[in-house]
Amino acid sequence: xxxxxxxxxxxxxxxxxxxxxxxxxxxxxxxxxxxxxxxxxxxxxxxxxxxxxxxxxxxxxxxxxxxxxxxxxxxxxxxxxxxxxxxxxxxxxxxxxxxxxxxxxxxxxxxxxxxxxxxxxxxxxxxxxxxxxxxxxxxxxxxxxxxxxxxxxxxxxxxxxxxxxxxxxxxxxxxxxxxxxxxxxxxxxxxxxxxxxxxxxxxxxxxxxxxxxxxxxxxxxxxxxxxxxxxxxxxxxxxxxxxxxxxxxxxxxxxxxxxxxxxxxxxxxxxxxxxxxxxxxxxxxxxxxxxxxxxxxxxxxxxxxxxxxxxxxxxxxxxxxxxxxxxxxxxxxxxxxxxxxxxxxxxxxxxxxxxxxxxxxxxxxxxxxxxxxx
Numbered sequence: 001x002x003x004x005x006x007x008x009x010x011x012x013x014x015x016x017x018x019x020x021x022x023x024x025x026x027x028x029x030x031x032x033x034x035x036x037x038x039x040x041x042x043x044x045x046x047x048x049x050x051x052x053x054x055x056x057x058x059x060x061x062x063x064x065x066x067x068x069x070x071x072x073x074x075x076x077x078x079x080x081x082x083x084x085x086x087x088x089x090x091x092x093x094x095x096x097x098x099x100x101x102x103x104x105x106x107x108x109x110x111x112x113x114x115x116x117x118x119x120x121x122x123x124x125x126x127x128x129x130x131x132x133x134x135x136x137x138x139x140x141x142x143x144x145x146x147x148x149x150x151x152x153x154x155x156x157x158x159x160x161x162x163x164x165x166x167x168x169x170x171x172x173x174x175x176x177x178x179x180x181x182x183x184x185x186x187x188x189x190x191x192x193x194x195x196x197x198x199x200x201x202x203x204x205x206x207x208x209x210x211x212x213x214x215x216x217x218x219x220x221x222x223x224x225x226x227x228x229x230x231x232x233x234x235x236x237x238x239x240x241x242x243x244x245x246x247x248x249x250x251x252x253x254x255x256x257x258x259x260x261x262x263x264x265x266x267x268x269x270x271x272x273x274x275x276x277x278x279x280x281x282x283x284x285x286x287x288x289x290x291x292x293x294x295x296x297x298x299x300x301x302x303x304x305x306x307x308x309x310x311x312x313x314x315x316x317x318x319x320x321x322x323x324x325x326x327x328x329x330x331x332x333x334x335x336x337x338x339x340x341x342x343x344x345x346x347x348x349x350x351x352x353x354x355x356x357x358x359x360x361x362x363x364x365x366x367x368x369x370x371x372x373x374x
Contacts, residue, residue: 009111013095013096019036031242034050047115048113052110052242054109062157063155063157064102065155066244071091071093073145074089074142094114094115120227120229124224126280132223134226136260136284137288139218139235139288139292140289142238143215143216161247167321174324177324179326186342196313199310200313203310212250212299215246216244217251220240221253254310262277263277276355278355285304294370301367302363305364308359312345312348319339319342
């Protein structure tokens with residue numbers, strides 16, 4: 001979209017400054033994101049404008065109500081705590097001229113606007129344990145703030161997003177239908193998943209019994225969804241809140257493990273390069289428990305190690321499912337790209353499994369070291 005079109009959209013938000021220019025921003029693959037510069041009496045201000053992908057998110061008003069409630073609540077708590085940087089520590093929605101949290105353009109597309117968070121940035125690849133620790137601490141702080149959100153349950157923007165048993169059922173249906181005649185190519189992957197069927201419900205069962213509480217969670221804890229301060233490297237603000245909805249903190253932590261500890265890229269074809277890096281895992285535990293540890297219950301603390309592999313296993317299963325279905329969900333750059341991704345995730349799963357006992361011991365140790373008392 002050209003900046004002239006974006007200028008027309010921008011006029012519908014309550015921005016009391018003059019539009020100057022806008023350009024594509026960030027590396028996200030779902031929504032269309034732009035950074036826009038404005039002039040306010042000689043001062044240059046920046047905002048983020050985003051067009052919501054309605055193919056992925058079917059109910060933008062409910063999604064935006066989730067984001068409005070969570071960001072407003074988090075900033076209120078930060079203000080009550082006297083945090084002088086509350087506007088940097090939580091995203092701030094700019095309302096439309098009608099007071100809504102979004103606007104619709106003439107084609108029916110939904111748009112939102114955030115204040116731009118200055119002096120911080122995201123990193124597509126975490127390269128140090130310090131970055132992993134800072135990002136994990138930011139996700140933990142986000143969960144803790146949202147844990148006191150009042151009112152009714154948030155909407156599920158993508159129903160059963162991390163319900164692993166239902167993801168397995170979707171895989172089995174894709175396998176049975178074999179719409180693209182690809183099942184014969186994935187025999188090893190089928191066996192891999194079948195051998196781990198008993199693992200899929202390790203969190204879902206405890207949520208059903210109430211032992212693990214349903215909480216407000218991020219559900220997409222890639223470490224590039226945390227902005228790190230340009231000077232201190234501290235995790236400043238959690239972004240990309242489209243999947244903020246009811247879930248388990250264990251899904252969030254397990255997804256951090258998946259995205260931060262892999263020694264290789266997500267689609268690496270040389271599986272000898274794939275392993276779970278224990279220093280990164282330990283940094284995640286240390287950072288996460290430093291901010292989230294005091295509101296977790298015993299089942300959640302125990303589950304941090306036990307479920308560390310779950311999101312890696314689930315993600316690999318989703319890649320296989322999409323491959324069987326003809327690559328309809330994940331974008332691919334080459335034939336069998338989704339299969340390569342699945343094999344990489346399964347190799348990472350094996351590496352996590354091989355280090356399971358050490359992970360459990362570290363989770364307990366860092367919980368104790370955090371000095372948390374019940």
